[in-house]
Amino acid sequence: MNAHTNMAETIGREPGFDLPDPSSLPSLKGKVSKEEWRLRCELAATYRLVALYGWDDMIFTHISLRLPSEEGEERFLLNPYGVFFEEMTATSLIKVDLNGNAVQETPYFTNPAGFTIHSALHKSRKDAHCVLHTHTPYGVAVSAQQDGLKRYSQFAMVVHDDVAYHDYEGIATDLDERERIVKDMGAHSFLILRNHGALTVGLNCATAFLRMYFLESACEAQILAQSDTKEPREEPPAMGAKVMQQGAPAFAAGLGDNLAWPGLIRKLRRENPGWDA
Numbered sequence: 001m002n003a004h005t006n007m008a009e010t011i012g013r014e015p016g017f018d019l020p021d022p023s024s025l026p027s028l029k030g031k032v033s034k035e036e037w038r039l040r041c042e043l044a045a046t047y048r049l050v051a052l053y054g055w056d057d058m059i060f061t062h063i064s065l066r067l068p069s070e071e072g073e074e075r076f077l078l079n080p081y082g083v084f085f086e087e088m089t090a091t092s093l094i095k096v097d098l099n100g101n102a103v104q105e106t107p108y109f110t111n112p113a114g115f116t117i118h119s120a121l122h123k124s125r126k127d128a129h130c131v132l133h134t135h136t137p138y139g140v141a142v143s144a145q146q147d148g149l150k151r152y153s154q155f156a157m158v159v160h161d162d163v164a165y166h167d168y169e170g171i172a173t174d175l176d177e178r179e180r181i182v183k184d185m186g187a188h189s190f191l192i193l194r195n196h197g198a199l200t201v202g203l204n205c206a207t208a209f210l211r212m213y214f215l216e217s218a219c220e221a222q223i224l225a226q227s228d229t230k231e232p233r234e235e236p237p238a239m240g241a242k243v244m245q246q247g248a249p250a251f252a253a254g255l256g257d258n259l260a261w262p263g264l265i266r267k268l269r270r271e272n273p274g275w276d277a
Helices: 003-011 034-052 112-124 137-143 154-162 177-185 205-225 237-252 255-271
Strands: 063-070 073-078 094-096 130-134 163-166 190-193 197-202
Touching (some): 034 063, 034 073, 034 130, 034 205, 063 112, 112 130, 112 177, 130 205, 137 205, 154 163, 154 237, 177 190, 197 205, 237 255
Antiparallel strands (some): 063 130, 190 197
16 A cells, blocks of 8 residues: 555545544454554554643644564554544554555555654664654744754753754655755754754653653743743853753663653543553
């Protein structure tokens, strides 16, 4: 199934066409490997957490996760286009190849433009198992500022020196852009796409989510600080480097995975259960 063709054909249908409710799909549990099912649940939970924290953009951003290879071929999980993040389930996620083409039977379709950025990073970075991309108002606002992220807050200083930038090139449909994204991001864990949004990568969903939490919090604090008539106070590079060094080991040690992530899952079970279906 070709994702580009599938999307074009589906969008060409009459307005108001119905996509199946994700909760109505027959579960894939027991029909895929235990590891794939675990990763499906992890990614579906991440989609719902992104919605819970208000970082979603209706159906227009993406989180992708690398699966174990099948017969030597790379495989990834991606959201079905048209399903809201708050209703994502493990079963509804689509398994795709490196070009964004679905490699499983699904009643949904993918957005090939959405996977352009993700595929570039998955292909070039073995540590980029999870790629999380957002278009939040605060993230977009900072991405539009000439100087990008400033060291106005502790949130910012934890991530500042690990943030890379990529200039806007329009909606990401040009596959040639992938090389430039990879070059601009380098070995960084955070990427600000100018006039567009933000992106984080991680060895798993927990790390990518926690990184986005810090980046999003830094962007929000920056915009709020700039609401004053006076220029906000920015910490010097030396202090930023100190805080960065203090914060980086926590990510490397997986403290967010072991402490924050279990709490996030408990929160999700209370407030929006059903992702693991």
